[in-house]
Amino acid sequence: MDSFMNAAAVQRLERYFQQIGEVLGEESRRGSFALYAMGLLGEGERKSVEPIAARACPDPERVDAMHQRLLHFAVDSRWSDRDVRRQAARYALEAMTRREPVEAWIVDDTGFLKQGKHSVGVQRQYTGSAGKVANCQIGVSLSVATRTEHLPLDFELYLPECWTNDAARRREARIPDDVPFKTKPQLALQMIERAVQDGAPPGVILGDTAYGTSSQFRAHLRALGLHYAVAVDPQTTVSVLDAQGRPRGNVRSVSALALHIHERGGFRRCTWRQGPQRDLSARFALRRVVAAGVPQREQEPLWLLIEWRDGEAEPANSFLVSLPGFRTKKQLIRLVMQRWRTERVYEELKGELGLDHYEGRRFPGWHHHVSVALCCYAFIVAERVRRFPPSARGAAEAYAQPLSA
Numbered sequence: 001m002d003s004f005m006n007a008a009a010v011q012r013l014e015r016y017f018q019q020i021g022e023v024l025g026e027e028s029r030r031g032s033f034a035l036y037a038m039g040l041l042g043e044g045e046r047k048s049v050e051p052i053a054a055r056a057c058p059d060p061e062r063v064d065a066m067h068q069r070l071l072h073f074a075v076d077s078r079w080s081d082r083d084v085r086r087q088a089a090r091y092a093l094e095a096m097t098r099r100e101p102v103e104a105w106i107v108d109d110t111g112f113l114k115q116g117k118h119s120v121g122v123q124r125q126y127t128g129s130a131g132k133v134a135n136c137q138i139g140v141s142l143s144v145a146t147r148t149e150h151l152p153l154d155f156e157l158y159l160p161e162c163w164t165n166d167a168a169r170r171r172e173a174r175i176p177d178d179v180p181f182k183t184k185p186q187l188a189l190q191m192i193e194r195a196v197q198d199g200a201p202p203g204v205i206l207g208d209t210a211y212g213t214s215s216q217f218r219a220h221l222r223a224l225g226l227h228y229a230v231a232v233d234p235q236t237t238v239s240v241l242d243a244q245g246r247p248r249g250n251v252r253s254v255s256a257l258a259l260h261i262h263e264r265g266g267f268r269r270c271t272w273r274q275g276p277q278r279d280l281s282a283r284f285a286l287r288r289v290v291a292a293g294v295p296q297r298e299q300e301p302l303w304l305l306i307e308w309r310d311g312e313a314e315p316a317n318s319f320l321v322s323l324p325g326f327r328t329k330k331q332l333i334r335l336v337m338q339r340w341r342t343e344r345v346y347e348e349l350k351g352e353l354g355l356d357h358y359e360g361r362r363f364p365g366w367h368h369h370v371s372v373a374l375c376c377y378a379f380i381v382a383e384r385v386r387r388f389p390p391s392a393r394g395a396a397e398a399y400a401q402p403l404s405a
Contacts, residue, residue, distance in 0.1 A: 032073035047354025
């Protein structure tokens, strides 16, 4: 990250820290935030509190005092994660939206691998980060994406019921009394509602099957006035609409419908991105449907987009999209494929900013550490936008024109 630190960038970073400091309030918090953030932005293999303190303090005899100061800031200091994250998001979004509009909001989750069983929220559970069941914490995130940039706005720690229902564990981990058990879709909706309240530029909600398969999740998004383009489980049931918008035929699963379309040769190849090594393409089918198994008052015409990859015996992904009116297949493909950009953001947050390096065990500390990492990433995104003006879009040329919701 040092490549960003020319003289002008240093001045912008100081002004940015002042803006965050105004939210934090107390002078001691401001100083601790700056030390912690510079520890994440700087060099160093480990970016937990103790090594950050050691690198920040040239006097070995004062390292312990520095460690205690940063530990207090991360665990005990009472400052608002929401307020700090909101300020960071506004800073980055101001730069991002000067260049191009927000297209999508992306919900996803990532694992934080852990040893032992005392870190808040840890248990053996599946994480896509490792591709297996592992001893880990799970963080649910909300990001916003333009055609060329991707900004994480918010994170929530998923707390399994073995944590929320255990009074002793709650006390030890300092889990607030008003934090109940919530599923990952419920955590995602909580962050989406906050983003709406905070006035974040709206976008189409993208998410994988863990979120999109939930009809309650989809209905809640529509109640908020948001559109979605989410992956759904193959057993999700739909009714195909005819040209007049009326259901025709029987209700069937997405999987059964895909096989029916395949037998009739209804899948067509589409390349949605030209890559440096190879083009990204697959075969797709697009149908107008309504979702079955939901109250009739909540039914509305949806796009069902099905992806069938070469050499595979069944479809790889199916998506329900609530955007109204005519959309070309390529437009919808380009939109839903933006979800995978979140994986690169996770890699940068973990590899460069130590998102998963926090070694504390308590609920407030986890969220405070993540807040500082999000602040650092927001600054980096804003700097990256400034370095590449609208005429130098680079990889953005691989995408079509922005969709209008």
